[in-house]
Amino acid sequence: MVVTAPGPRAAGQLTLARGRRTHRPRRGRPGDHGPEATTLWRMRTTVRDEPGTLAALCAALAGHRVDILALQTHPLTDGTVDEFLLRAPEALPSTELSDAVAAAGGSDTWVERADAHDLVDAPTRALTLATRTALDAAELPLALRQLFGRCTIHSVPAKSFSGRSLESTPPAEGVLEETVMRLRDPSGGAIIIERPYLPFTPTEFARARALVELDARLGPRVPHDGAVLTLPEGNAITVRRADAGDLAAAREMHARCSPATLGLRYHGPVGDADRYLAHLLSPRFGRTLAAYTASGRLVALGHLLWDGDEAEVALIVEDEWQRRGVGGELLRRLVAMAAETGYESVYAVTQSANTGMVTAMRSLELPLDYQIEQGTLVISARLDPAPAPVPPLPHAR
Numbered sequence: 001m002v003v004t005a006p007g008p009r010a011a012g013q014l015t016l017a018r019g020r021r022t023h024r025p026r027r028g029r030p031g032d033h034g035p036e037a038t039t040l041w042r043m044r045t046t047v048r049d050e051p052g053t054l055a056a057l058c059a060a061l062a063g064h065r066v067d068i069l070a071l072q073t074h075p076l077t078d079g080t081v082d083e084f085l086l087r088a089p090e091a092l093p094s095t096e097l098s099d100a101v102a103a104a105g106g107s108d109t110w111v112e113r114a115d116a117h118d119l120v121d122a123p124t125r126a127l128t129l130a131t132r133t134a135l136d137a138a139e140l141p142l143a144l145r146q147l148f149g150r151c152t153i154h155s156v157p158a159k160s161f162s163g164r165s166l167e168s169t170p171p172a173e174g175v176l177e178e179t180v181m182r183l184r185d186p187s188g189g190a191i192i193i194e195r196p197y198l199p200f201t202p203t204e205f206a207r208a209r210a211l212v213e214l215d216a217r218l219g220p221r222v223p224h225d226g227a228v229l230t231l232p233e234g235n236a237i238t239v240r241r242a243d244a245g246d247l248a249a250a251r252e253m254h255a256r257c258s259p260a261t262l263g264l265r266y267h268g269p270v271g272d273a274d275r276y277l278a279h280l281l282s283p284r285f286g287r288t289l290a291a292y293t294a295s296g297r298l299v300a301l302g303h304l305l306w307d308g309d310e311a312e313v314a315l316i317v318e319d320e321w322q323r324r325g326v327g328g329e330l331l332r333r334l335v336a337m338a339a340e341t342g343y344e345s346v347y348a349v350t351q352s353a354n355t356g357m358v359t360a361m362r363s364l365e366l367p368l369d370y371q372i373e374q375g376t377l378v379i380s381a382r383l384d385p386a387p388a389p390v391p392p393l394p395h396a397r
Contacts, residue, residue, distance in 0.1 A: 037091075038089060039087070039089075039090045040069075040085070040086070040087055041087075041111055041113060041114055042113075042118060043084045043086055043109065043110065043112075044081055044082070044083045044108075044109065045057070045081070045101050045108065045109040046076070046080070046082075049078075056104040057082060057104050061084075061086065064089070065088070065089055065092075066092070066097070067086065068084055069084075071084055071085075072122055074204070075203065081201050094111045097111055110197075110198055126147070129146060129211065133211060136222060137218075137220060137221050138287050141153045141155055141191065144191070144211060148195060148208075152194045154191070154308070155284050155306065157279060158188035169184060170182040173209075174205070178200070179198070181205055185284060186216035187282065222241050222242075223241055225240065225241075226240030229329060235324070239289055239290070239291050239333065241287065241289060242289065242301065243282075244282065247281055250298060251274055253299065254273050254274055261316065261317075261322075264350065265316040267349070267351070286304045286306050286312075289304075289334060291317075291321075291326050302314070302334050309343075310346070311346045311347075313346050313348050323356070327357075331361070332364065335364060338383060339383045339384065344383055345382050347379060347381070348378070349377075350376075351375060352372065366382060
């Protein structure tokens with residue numbers, strides 16, 4: 001949320017903004033060589049919460065022909081963190097920008113290249129993420145990741161696969177430990193957010209808690225809109241999102257699968273296969289697609305599982321429905337979901353003997369990397385990122 005607190009700091013900013021506007025270089029006059037090439041930067045710096053500190057920062061930036069496109073303030077107990085979106089001359093290095101801010105009273109300054117996504121103002125971004133979370137429980141980890149930039153999200157279940165309770169559930173109010181936030185997951189367990197390169201502020205902690213509270217109030221929810229597909233042989237299947245409500249059908253599908261199929265999917269004792277389903281079907285750990293026949297029989301599951309900065313894809317297709325294109329269709333949709341959420345790659349953990357999965361990954365026609373260790377094959381696919389709308393550059397204030 002963009003905050004402009006009334007008082008001397010804000011007054012200094014407004015006064016300086018008016019003065020800075022008169023010193024912007026004019027374009028189109030004789031001797032000019034066209035618009036100056038610029039670069040977008042995100043910058044944070046800590047200042048004393050005193051009259052004139054913000055004005056001093058703005059003056060230092062104006063002295064280097066830097067435009068302030070957006071400003072957020074994060075109050076601390078002993079100061080304020082000012083966060084800027086800046087448009088600076090391309091020739092201005094980040095080190096010189098940091099030095100100028102330090103000379104104006106800023107400390108613990110952090111500077112990073114920005115992109116078109118950062119041009120969306122903070123309230124709009126927060127409302128968009130809240131809407132996505134309200135519509136789909138699987139969006140909560142992704143919304144938190146996009147809210148805080150380059151960070152890692154870990155969803156820790158309340159119990160292990162064996163049913164043993166894990167002692168990692170944080171208190172209801174959550175815990176903030178500089179570069180780590182620990183929040184109680186409404187569905188059980190914990191959500192851990194890590195950003196080693198930049199400490200979280202109390203303002204960011206409050207935003208995270210508000211998003212988690214929204215998820216808790218709305219309860220379990222997954223959109224179930226499906227798509228009817230006709231396979232090459234003429235049979236029709238419905239592909240839709242799955243959740244815990246599909247648990248019974250998934251167990252029945254497991255019972256129809258051969259031990260070889262279950263072994264290739266779960267890489268362990270076949271008798272343990274059902275124990276993974278509750279975790280896999282939880283929207284907190286990713287997204288699951290289900291393929292149903294016209295008669296209502298579940299014949300395949302495809303999983304997209306969040307794994308920090310990466311995402312894992314996994315498939316299981318009932319024996320009778322293998323080699324019909326069902327797995328490939330699920331995989332293409334899972335990969336499209338990963339690209340839409342900003343992941344740059346996905347990977348599949350399988351075995352060299354699983355020719356069906358290898359063929360499906362190759363059919364994506366994406367750059368693939370292969371790693372083989374002790375019979376386990378990891379195939380990674382580099383994704384083409386989904387194009388993002390590029391909003392126009394705002395005018396400097």
